[in-house]
Amino acid sequence: MPVPGPGYSITIRVEAPPSASAAGDLTSAVGRVGGVITAFDVVESHPDGVVFDITCNAMSENHAKDITAALSVLPDVVVRKVSDRTFLVHLGGKIEVSSKVALRNRDDLSRAYTPGVARVCQAIAANPEDARRLTIKRNTVAVVTDGSAVLGLGNIGPAAALPVMEGKAALFKKFAGVDAWPVCLDTQDTEEIIRAVELIAPVYGGINLEDIAAPRCFEIEARLREKLDIPVFHDDQHGTAIVVVGALRNALRVVGKDIGKCKIVVCGVGAAGSAIIRLLLHQKPADVLAVDIHGIVHSGRDNLDSNLEQIASCTNVEGRSGSLHEALVGADVFIGVSAPNLFGAEQVATMNSDAVVFALANPDPEIDPVEAQQHAAIVATGRSDYPNQINNVLAFPGVFRGLLDAHANTITDTMLVAAANAIADVVEPERLNASFIVPSVFDSAVAPAVAEAVRKAAIGEN
Numbered sequence: 270m271p272v273p274g275p276g277y278s279i280t281i282r283v284e285a286p287p288s289a290s291a292a293g294d295l296t297s298a299v300g301r302v303g304g305v306i307t308a309f310d311v312v313e314s315h316p317d318g319v320v321f322d323i324t325c326n327a328m329s330e331n332h333a334k335d336i337t338a339a340l341s342v343l344p345d346v347v348v349r350k351v352s353d354r355t356f357l358v359h360l361g362g363k364i365e366v367s368s369k370v371a372l373r374n375r376d377d378l379s380r381a382y383t384p385g386v387a388r389v390c391q392a393i394a395a396n397p398e399d400a401r402r403l404t405i406k407r408n409t410v411a412v413v414t415d416g417s418a419v420l421g422l423g424n425i426g427p428a429a430a431l432p433v434m435e436g437k438a439a440l441f442k443k444f445a446g447v448d449a450w451p452v453c454l455d456t457q458d459t460e461e462i463i464r465a466v467e468l469i470a471p472v473y474g475g476i477n478l479e480d481i482a483a484p485r486c487f488e489i490e491a492r493l494r495e496k497l498d499i500p501v502f503h504d505d506q507h508g509t510a511i512v513v514v515g516a517l518r519n520a521l522r523v524v525g526k527d528i529g530k531c532k533i534v535v536c537g538v539g540a541a542g543s544a545i546i547r548l549l550l551h552q553k554p555a556d557v558l559a560v561d562i563h564g565i566v567h568s569g570r571d572n573l574d575s576n577l578e579q580i581a582s583c584t585n586v587e588g589r590s591g592s593l594h595e596a597l598v599g600a601d602v603f604i605g606v607s608a609p610n611l612f613g614a615e616q617v618a619t620m621n622s623d624a625v626v627f628a629l630a631n632p633d634p635e636i637d638p639v640e641a642q643q644h645a646a647i648v649a650t651g652r653s654d655y656p657n658q659i660n661n662v663l664a665f666p667g668v669f670r671g672l673l674d675a676h677a678n679t680i681t682d683t684m685l686v687a688a689a690n691a692i693a694d695v696v697e698p699e700r701l702n703a704s705f706i707v708p709s710v711f712d713s714a715v716a717p718a719v720a721e722a723v724r725k726a727a728i729g730e731n
């Protein structure tokens with residue numbers, strides 16, 4: 270059941286009669302249709318009327334219309350204008366370039382631009398590594414997408430993906446001081462994407478691939494990692510895997526289980542699931558069963574692509590086949606990055622005691638979290654309206670901060686594991702409990718802890 274939230278926040282400007290009950294009538298009308306008022310301002314007050322701005326959260330665009338209609342039918346009330354606050358935030362885009370140097374006079378110009386800049390260009394030509402010292406490369410990341418798998422919206426193309434990439438860039442800056450720039454490519458051809466990223470790479474200290482559909486994303490990332498001398502990171506894969514592995518570390522601390530004795534079911538073997546499995550295997554669990562839309566992944570299954578073949582070769586030690594429901598019997602941990610509503614409380618009851626359930630399909634998880642709680646000791650989702658939100662924002666800003674600070678040329682699983690452990694360890698033992706296994710994304714300790722862990726791991730590997 271959706272609840273009113275800030276994603277559908279509107280401000281309605283209304284004219285009302287100058288009666289003592291006007292404010293009460295307006296707020297009651299909004300409340301009657303389920304709107305949640307977050308601000309109520311008097312904009313104008315005249316002897317013959319008052320103008321109010323009523324800001325409220327709705328559940329959907331249609332619900333926002335219902336709220337507006339509920340106001341407009343009140344006697345002598347006129348709705349002047351309705352503003353969608355989410356669209357207002359996006360007017361003209363969310364990020365900008367600003368100059369770090371003063372350009373006040375000819376002296377300034379001569380140093381920041383010609384003729385002075387020419388000597389800096391020559392220095393970099395003579396020693397290309399100086400680009401990291403003398404240009405934006407030192408602190409800049411490209412957020413690259415082809416718009417093929419954007420949020421839960423699917424293949425909406427590069428222009429429609431831009432608001433998400435701008436948001437990502439804003440998060441990079443806010444949480445880790447990284448200057449990220451959206452690069453939305455007007456192609457979904459693997460070779461063209463690889464070539465385009467290769468061509469723009471000189472400007473950047475790292476490449477963050479974003480919302481590129483599986484299985485194309487695997488080849489693009491692997492080939493770019495081979496070609497480029499800067500780290501290439503696909504956030505939908507590794508950002509998710511880092512946070513999941515960090516959260517699982519804390520979940521198992523809470524239930525007192527050793528991962529070496531845990532059977533883990535990972536449902537969804539796309540971008541997120543494949544990376545989660547690969548990172549989990551570094552923790553040496555007793556076994557991992559990978560499950561996709563066709564059931565448990567095993568080497569004898571028909572039509573495995575190269576990704577699934579590789580996953581089959583390092584999971585499912587007993588060579589099991591069957592459905593998700595069968596996989597769950599006797600499992601200690603469920604991690605879902607697949608599709609909504611795949612099982613219920615009765616399947617969680619078949620898992621081992623103190624089961625851990627991470628149901629991360631967005632926006633609707635694999636199991637209703639309230640239902641999961643009937644039998645699971647710990648439940649996490651991808652949603653901000655439940656406890657234990659698995660959110661990539663915990664990982665990617667700090668990961669790139671650490672990579673840039675280390676002048677890293679590459680990114681390795683050791684660095685990803687270091688980031689996962691750092692996220693987990695931000696939660697102090699006295700605060701750790703079944704409803705608090707990951708820190709808040711607004712915990713200012715997270716990004717520096719992740720950055721430092723990644724920086725150290727990167728320097729250790731150089």
Ligand SMILES: NC(=O)c1ccc[n+]([C@@H]2O[C@H](COP(=O)([O-])OP(=O)(O)OC[C@H]3O[C@@H](n4cnc5c(N)ncnc54)[C@H](O)[C@@H]3O)[C@@H](O)[C@H]2O)c1
Pocket residue numbers: 420421482483505509536537538539540541542560561562563564593605606607608611629630631632650651652659660661
């Ligand atoms: N932080 C988070 O909470 C987080 C992070 C990443 C992804 N996700 C969510 O995980 C889901 C998958 O994301 P992705 O990028 O890996 O997608 P993807 O398309 O790359 O992979 C989807 C996988 O789910 C499997 N699947 C689909 N329907 C299934 C079913 N009925 N039963 C079993 N398996 C099924 C597919 O076979 C595929 O392996 C999405 O809902 C996404 O929003 C959440």
